[in-house]
Amino acid sequence: MPFVHVRGVSKWFGSLQVLKQIDLDVPEHNVVCLIGASGSGKSTLLRCLNLLEHVEEGEIVVDGQPLTNGKVDVNALRKKIGIVFQAYNLFPHMTVLQNVTLAPRKGLGVSRERSEEYARALLRRIGLEDKADEYPDRLSGGQQQRVAIVRALAMGPKLMLLDEITSALDPQLVSEVLNLVRELAGSGMTMILATHEMGFAREVADKVCFLDAGCILEEGPPAQIFSAPREPRTREFLARVLEAEKLA
Amino acid sequence: MHALHQVLHAFFDLHSFTQDMPDVWAGFQINLKMMVIAEVLVLVLALALALLRGLPGPAAKPLRALAIAYTDFFRGTPIIIVAYFIGLGLPGLQLNFISTLSITTYGVIVLTLVYTAYVTEVYRAGIESVHPSQRAAARSLGLTYMQAMRYVIVPQAVRRVIPPLLNDFVGLQKDTALVSVIGVGEAAALAQNASSIDGNFVSYLVAAVFFILITIPLARFTDHLVATRERRERAQAF
Numbered sequence: 001m002p003f004v005h006v007r008g009v010s011k012w013f014g015s016l017q018v019l020k021q022i023d024l025d026v027p028e029h030n031v032v033c034l035i036g037a038s039g040s041g042k043s044t045l046l047r048c049l050n051l052l053e054h055v056e057e058g059e060i061v062v063d064g065q066p067l068t069n070g071k072v073d074v075n076a077l078r079k080k081i082g083i084v085f086q087a088y089n090l091f092p093h094m095t096v097l098q099n100v101t102l103a104p105r106k107g108l109g110v111s112r113e114r115s116e117e118y119a120r121a122l123l124r125r126i127g128l129e130d131k132a133d134e135y136p137d138r139l140s141g142g143q144q145q146r147v148a149i150v151r152a153l154a155m156g157p158k159l160m161l162l163d164e165i166t167s168a169l170d171p172q173l174v175s176e177v178l179n180l181v182r183e184l185a186g187s188g189m190t191m192i193l194a195t196h197e198m199g200f201a202r203e204v205a206d207k208v209c210f211l212d213a214g215c216i217l218e219e220g221p222p223a224q225i226f227s228a229p230r231e232p233r234t235r236e237f238l239a240r241v242l243e244a245e246k247l248a
Numbered sequence: 249m250h251a252l253h254q255v256l257h258a259f260f261d262l263h264s265f266t267q268d269m270p271d272v273w274a275g276f277q278i279n280l281k282m283m284v285i286a287e288v289l290v291l292v293l294a295l296a297l298a299l300l301r302g303l304p305g306p307a308a309k310p311l312r313a314l315a316i317a318y319t320d321f322f323r324g325t326p327i328i329i330v331a332y333f334i335g336l337g338l339p340g341l342q343l344n345f346i347s348t349l350s351i352t353t354y355g356v357i358v359l360t361l362v363y364t365a366y367v368t369e370v371y372r373a374g375i376e377s378v379h380p381s382q383r384a385a386a387r388s389l390g391l392t393y394m395q396a397m398r399y400v401i402v403p404q405a406v407r408r409v410i411p412p413l414l415n416d417f418v419g420l421q422k423d424t425a426l427v428s429v430i431g432v433g434e435a436a437a438l439a440q441n442a443s444s445i446d447g448n449f450v451s452y453l454v455a456a457v458f459f460i461l462i463t464i465p466l467a468r469f470t471d472h473l474v475a476t477r478e479r480r481e482r483a484q485a486f
């Protein structure tokens with residue numbers, strides 16, 4: 001079975017169905033990009049994968065562990081699955097170092113010394129070691145987002161979910177965050193990312209899924225999706241995005 | 249003109265003022281003691297109640313209902329009536345432990361019961377003002393509900409509610425005078441005694457001065473916190 005295995009997942013918010021019979025397979029060490037218009041359900045799908053949203057219907061298995069049979073220990077599961085949000089969501093009352101070490105210390109029981117050592121090593125890797133004792137509001141958006149990624153990495157996850165992590169950033173800050181993601185992909189991290197960065201998706205993805213109104217309408221290798229989309233809706237969407245990128 | 253002169257004399261008489269000061273001060277020490285103990289108890293109990301009230305899930309429904317009933321009751325009942333319930337009711341129960349407490353302790357219980365209800369609401373507003381994405385971020389890292397509350401939500405909430413909380417404490421400090429109705433020998437009660445002996449109202453002025461003197465620093469401190477917060481938030485907006 002692939003590392004992430006999703007079958008027939010549906011999700012409603014009240015009477016609004018936002019995911020419709022989603023099937024998705026992600027082999028270990030692969031990178032899957034979710035693309036699609038705003039409101040198509042990308043964030044919801046990612047949030048279902050670590051049970052931040054309740055899954056009403058269907059089956060999800062991650063690393064051989066079924067999530068949807070009601071028996072899963074969600075806290076244990078979430079320690080294996082990192083998620084990073086568009087809005088960074090760093091804890092504003094904690095320093096960078098405290099942000100990164102909180103979950104390893106309280107969730108995994110790692111000692112303060114060891115968790116700080118590891119956190120500093122991670123921060124050094126992204127060139128932010130000198131910001132360890134700053135509060136998040138003193139960092140640029142790109143720096144905050146990289147800290148958010150490191151905060152997730154500090155738990156030693158086997159799967160990373162990235163939800164439009166560059167959408168809130170000024171254009172000149174996007175590349176520093178994408179470089180980090182590129183490095184992660186190179187190191188073999190299994191990742192699912194929702195993104196509007198088509199160029200980046202084309203470069204790092206093993207597979208691209210186009211979501212439309214809660215369905216995966218089309219999926220395939222990036223070369224095929226971006227150069228020869230089969231579905232008219234996919235073509236329309238890509239044309240719109242290209243148009244917007246030209247205007248930007 | 250004569251009437252005005254009489255009123256002024258009844259309140260502002262330097263001789264009586266200095267004479268009444270030691271008596272009223274002795275009483276005021278009881279006010280201070282009640283304030284401090286009640287404030288510490290309120291800080292802890294109100295947080296516990298606010299957390300109970302916010303517990304998720306259907307299993308916690310009775311606890312939530314209990315917390316709501318508590319705040320509704322004690323916010324709705326005038327403190328004087330609570331004081332009569334406690335000050336006259338508890339001794340009347342003739343229970344070993346509860347009925348033999350000192351009258352000052354009853355005063356502390358009254359203040360704690362009532363102000364816990366107010367401060368619970370303050371905490372709750374603070375907890376609800378922390379954006380849900382903070383909880384999502386904490387939970388997504390594998391922290392439990394309680395860990396997320398303890399390390400992420402509550403610390404942010406408490407920082408935000410310090411000014412309204414201090415406002416409630418100003419109220420609590422003044423209301424220590426109300427529990428004199430059950431016989432606590434605090435400043436207002438002793439001022440009343442002195443007033444009937446002196447035949448003037450100077451002792452009330454003495455008591456007022458004491459209350460004002462401890463309220464002003466608290467009020468200025470609150471202003472300072474609010475101003476600092478505003479400055480910081482303006483700085484962040486740019």
Ligand SMILES: Nc1ncnc2c1ncn2[C@@H]1O[C@H](COP(=O)(O)OP(=O)(O)OP(=O)(O)O)[C@@H](O)[C@H]1O
Pocket residue numbers: 013018036037038039040041042043044045164
């Ligand atoms: N908590 C919620 N309650 C009700 N409706 C919601 C909730 N979260 C999302 N939705 C709705 O679900 C649908 C899918 O939202 P979702 O956030 O998954 O889309 P998305 O593809 O991530 O969009 P975007 O590109 O704008 O981030 C939208 O119609 C949205 O309004």
Ligand SMILES: [Mg+2]
Pocket residue numbers: 042043044163164194
């Ligand atoms: Mg989204």
